[in-house]
Amino acid sequence: MKTEAAYQKCIRPTCGAEFAVRETLFACPKCGDLLDVKYRWDKLDRPTNLAWFERRWAERRDPLALSGVWRFRELLPFAGRDEIITLGEGQTILQTADRVAEYAKIRPGRFHLQYEGLNPSGSFKDNGMTAAFTHARLVGARRAACASTGNTSASMAVYAAANPAISGLVFVGSGKIAYGKLSQALDYGVRTLQLVGDFDACMARVKEVAARFGIYLMNSVNPFRLEGQKAIMFRVLEALNWEVPDWIVVPGGNLGNSSSFGKAFAELLELGLIKKVPRLAVINAAGADTLYRLVNDEGLRWNGGAVDDAKIDRFYAAMDAAGRRAKTLASAIEINRPVNLKKCLRALDLMCGVVERVTDQEILDAKAQVGRGGLGCEPASAASVAGTRKLVERGLIDPAERVVCILTGHLLKDPTATVAYHTKTDAELAETYAPYGVRAAAFANRPIVVEDNMDAIIKAMEE
Numbered sequence: 234m235k236t237e238a239a240y241q242k243c244i245r246p247t248c249g250a251e252f253a254v255r256e257t258l259f260a261c262p263k264c265g266d267l268l269d270v271k272y273r274w275d276k277l278d279r280p281t282n283l284a285w286f287e288r289r290w291a292e293r294r295d296p297l298a299l300s301g302v303w304r305f306r307e308l309l310p311f312a313g314r315d316e317i318i319t320l321g322e323g324q325t326i327l328q329t330a331d332r333v334a335e336y337a338k339i340r341p342g343r344f345h346l347q348y349e350g351l352n353p354s355g356s357f358k359d360n361g362m363t364a365a366f367t368h369a370r371l372v373g374a375r376r377a378a379c380a381s382t383g384n385t386s387a388s389m390a391v392y393a394a395a396n397p398a399i400s401g402l403v404f405v406g407s408g409k410i411a412y413g414k415l416s417q418a419l420d421y422g423v424r425t426l427q428l429v430g431d432f433d434a435c436m437a438r439v440k441e442v443a444a445r446f447g448i449y450l451m452n453s454v455n456p457f458r459l460e461g462q463k464a465i466m467f468r469v470l471e472a473l474n475w476e477v478p479d480w481i482v483v484p485g486g487n488l489g490n491s492s493s494f495g496k497a498f499a500e501l502l503e504l505g506l507i508k509k510v511p512r513l514a515v516i517n518a519a520g521a522d523t524l525y526r527l528v529n530d531e532g533l534r535w536n537g538g539a540v541d542d543a544k545i546d547r548f549y550a551a552m553d554a555a556g557r558r559a560k561t562l563a564s565a566i567e568i569n570r571p572v573n574l575k576k577c578l579r580a581l582d583l584m585c586g587v588v589e590r591v592t593d594q595e596i597l598d599a600k601a602q603v604g605r606g607g608l609g610c611e612p613a614s615a616a617s618v619a620g621t622r623k624l625v626e627r628g629l630i631d632p633a634e635r636v637v638c639i640l641t642g643h644l645l646k647d648p649t650a651t652v653a654y655h656t657k658t659d660a661e662l663a664e665t666y667a668p669y670g671v672r673a674a675a676f677a678n679r680p681i682v683v684e685d686n687m688d689a690i691i692k693a694m695e696e
């Protein structure tokens with residue numbers, strides 16, 4: 234692989250500054266905008282059709298063929314074979330989920346769940362982390378840091394633990410981090426700073442620390458993370474026998490995933506490996522709906538790269554003035570200022586995308602349905618299923634269309650929300666989650682308290 238064929242480029246067309254792949258940059262030094270990883274494809278070995286990747290299935294003893302990210306390495310060719318850091322991430326499945334399809338109002342056989350909870354740290358973040366750690370090694374980084382609502386820190390902690398040459402530093406906010414995620418950061422031994430503040434405060438501080446001490450930044454402003462996350466789409470296509478579905482539905486937080494999906498399809502088109510792109514639906518939590526408001530209420534668009542920055546600035550100023558802060562039980566998408574906003578607008582433009590928002594009540598109900606369907610996910614992930622249902626109700630998705638929802642994180646990430654939903658009475662739930670507008674658990678599977686005698690047990694078994 235020839236690394237000189239890869240480079241970094243500012244996403245703002247009027248700037249377009251280019252930088253070497255071995256530079257450590259997390260924003261354009263000229264204009265401050267986001268950077269892309271770009272490739273001079275004509276200089277690279279590349280497949281002429283997607284089925285070409287199937288030969289890797291026979292080479293699974295090779296860690297780079299086993300990895301669900303790196304077996305597509307010709308589509309993210311920024312590092313040499315020996316530079317790649319992998320933990321066998323991306324061994325995930327696309328399940329045809331008929332039980333959940335019924336809830337999502339999609340025809341049987343047409344609804345699929347891409348279960349990214351099966352990754353080493355239990356969320357899709359590992360797809361990006363393997364690529365970012367690879368780049369960190371490429372540039373000789375010794376320390377890496379991230380701010381996190383939980384899963385980024387869990388993922389970084391796993392990769393740092395497996396690669397002692399790069400030590401990790403995690404910033405988490407206070408209060409909101411789910412126990413599954415916090416326990417991972419702590420157990421994997423990463424230095425964890427629990428900041429008195431929310432995610433946005435963590436993000437601002439980690440950027441400051443990274444700039445001041447030359448620490449490698451592992452947040453999704455890092456364009457190399459997005460390169461790895463493209464592989465989620467490659468695996469979806471692989472599972473569908475290289476057929477493009479009608480819709481990809483994904484929860485939106487910092488918008489790294491949606492952005493990387495757009496880039497994946499843009500490049501597959503450019504390379505002539507697909508003929509059409511799916512439509513994209515990004516689902517916000519109603520309590521963290523910056524993207525929804527900017528796109529649907531303010532009419533913000535990619536506009537060929539000439540994004541209306543003044544409109545974004547005004548929106549954030551008004552948000553701050555009104556004291557409006559993101560608030561949702563789906564902590565992984567509890568974000569005020571999504572860092573990949575512009576790249577997401579670009580993805581929405583390419584994929585004829587839509588943005589929907591769902592309440593925490595809808596999220597928890599959809600989550601229980603996903604669990605009953607046999608996979609299980611954390612609250613943020615279920616936004617994709619709740620969003621699909623809503624988009625079908627609104628007539629935007631046709632029930633006969635083929636829909637793929639990304640289940641971004643594992644059920645065990647947030648046991649508190651799950652146990653509360655299944656064990657509390659509706660009145661208790663409404664009280665506990667009053668600030669989130671959750672009133673009832675329509676699909677609760679309540680444990681049955683039973684006396685320690687056979688008659689009572691038999692009665693409880695059959696009720």
Ligand SMILES: *Cc1c(COP(=O)(O)O)cnc(C)c1O
Pocket residue numbers: 356357358384385453484485486487488489490491565566611613614641642
């Ligand atoms: C990070 C995360 C999200 C949000 O993804 P973005 O790429 O930031 O939009 C959604 N769900 C889970 C489980 C996550 O960990």
Ligand SMILES: [Zn+2]
Pocket residue numbers: 243244245248249250261262263264265266
């Ligand atoms: Zn620039």
